[in-house]
Amino acid sequence: MARDFAPWDRTFRALYADVLERLRIVAGCRADEHVVLPLQGCGTFAVEAALRTFIPRGGTALIPMTGVYADRMARLASEAGRNVVRLAVPAGARICPAAVARALETHPEVSHVCFVYSETGTGIVHDAHAVCASARAAGRRVIVDAVAAFGALPLDLAGHAEIDAMMFTANKCLEAVAGLSFTIARIDRLDECSGNAESWAFDLADLRKHVVRAGLGHSRFTPPTQVIAALSAALDLYDKEGGRAVRLSRYNANLEALYEGLESLGLRPWLDRKLQGPVVVNIHAPASANWNLSRFVDLLREQQVAISDFYHTVEPGFRVGCIGAISPACIRRATKAMANALVRMEIPTASRQGRSAELLDAHAK
Numbered sequence: 001m002a003r004d005f006a007p008w009d010r011t012f013r014a015l016y017a018d019v020l021e022r023l024r025i026v027a028g029c030r031a032d033e034h035v036v037l038p039l040q041g042c043g044t045f046a047v048e049a050a051l052r053t054f055i056p057r058g059g060t061a062l063i064p065m066t067g068v069y070a071d072r073m074a075r076l077a078s079e080a081g082r083n084v085v086r087l088a089v090p091a092g093a094r095i096c097p098a099a100v101a102r103a104l105e106t107h108p109e110v111s112h113v114c115f116v117y118s119e120t121g122t123g124i125v126h127d128a129h130a131v132c133a134s135a136r137a138a139g140r141r142v143i144v145d146a147v148a149a150f151g152a153l154p155l156d157l158a159g160h161a162e163i164d165a166m167m168f169t170a171n172k173c174l175e176a177v178a179g180l181s182f183t184i185a186r187i188d189r190l191d192e193c194s195g196n197a198e199s200w201a202f203d204l205a206d207l208r209k210h211v212v213r214a215g216l217g218h219s220r221f222t223p224p225t226q227v228i229a230a231l232s233a234a235l236d237l238y239d240k241e242g243g244r245a246v247r248l249s250r251y252n253a254n255l256e257a258l259y260e261g262l263e264s265l266g267l268r269p270w271l272d273r274k275l276q277g278p279v280v281v282n283i284h285a286p287a288s289a290n291w292n293l294s295r296f297v298d299l300l301r302e303q304q305v306a307i308s309d310f311y312h313t314v315e316p317g318f319r320v321g322c323i324g325a326i327s328p329a330c331i332r333r334a335t336k337a338m339a340n341a342l343v344r345m346e347i348p349t350a351s352r353q354g355r356s357a358e359l360l361d362a363h364a365k
């Protein structure tokens with residue numbers, strides 16, 4: 001990132017084209033069926049672009065309401081003038097494929113099922129294959145927010161012809177920096193959806209036309225060159241690590257270490273272990289009048305541990321990420337830092353309670 005690149009430079013364009021090609025390979029799709037379309041900006045930009053491009057004005061999306069990112073999808077769609085049918089999903093549950101099928105029967109006007117694969121709001125990884133199967137059986141199209149999934153969780157696009165678009169960014173499981181979002185889209189569907197977007201900047205069909213005209217690695221508008229260079233380096237690390245499956249197993253090991261650490265501190269995860277995905281974990285706030293999230297975050301920061309200073313659950317809590325260039329050893333260090341922070345906040349932890357119980361026991365003997 002410290003090197004300067006000009007977007008029009010021939011060597012830079014080759015680097016950019018190489019990044020896009022490597023992403024296509026990570027997605028496991030064929031160059032004659034799918035195209036990887038980069039859009040400057042964060043993940044929300046790709047989500048808006050996909051909704052605008054594939055759902056025409058007046059069209060209707062069925063959105064399973066799984067958490068804040070599903071809420072965001074619904075708002076992006078309705079602000080773009082698309083109709084939204086909201087499918088209620090109980091808090092802390094996976095999307096029920098039969099409920100999707102029933103909703104599609106009740107709502108023949110729905111053209112697309114739009115869902116969040118790994119819902120960062122709760123930490124649940126939904127059964128993308130089952131949701132897609134319900135849509136396919138009903139002859140509907142699918143748009144998948146895979147922002148917190150792509151690069152680690154599997155979703156084989158070649159086996160899902162009903163998926164129009166899958167969106168992701170450089171800065172989640174690909175472990176690069178923020179500033180660039182992507183949509184992997186079906187080429188045949190893009191051709192049919194030309195003119196839908198009612199926006200030039202967010203029109204993926206226009207973006208695809210530009211790629212055909214100017215070539216891979218060419219941008220319509222100024223690309224974040226340093227971010228692309230960083231993503232190229234991040235993909236080198238991705239390959240060096242062993243690719244998707246190995247990365248997923250590291251995230252699972254991080255999750256395992258985190259659950260162990262939380263248990264030793266007497267902290268309660270928000271989700272049932274069976275539903276917990278390996279991306280982000282929500283944890284109930286300790287039941288103490290001394291609890292204060294921003295103080296906890298500050299005390300962790302002092303120990304070089306960063307966690308979110310917000311949460312998306314109704315119940316007060318905190319969230320810890322399992323993704324990024326971290327290992328179980330980092331997670332163990334982080335849970336030790338949490339123990340220290342709780343001591344500083346005078347909040348009892350299970351291990352301390354355990355220790356005082358042992359001491360009492362020893363005294364009694």
Ligand SMILES: *Cc1c(COP(=O)(O)O)cnc(C)c1O
Nearest residue numbers: 042043044069118120145147148
């Ligand atoms: C991070 C994320 C996004 C995109 O968020 P931005 O802040 O716009 O990058 C979208 N969906 C999910 C599930 C996410 O985790």
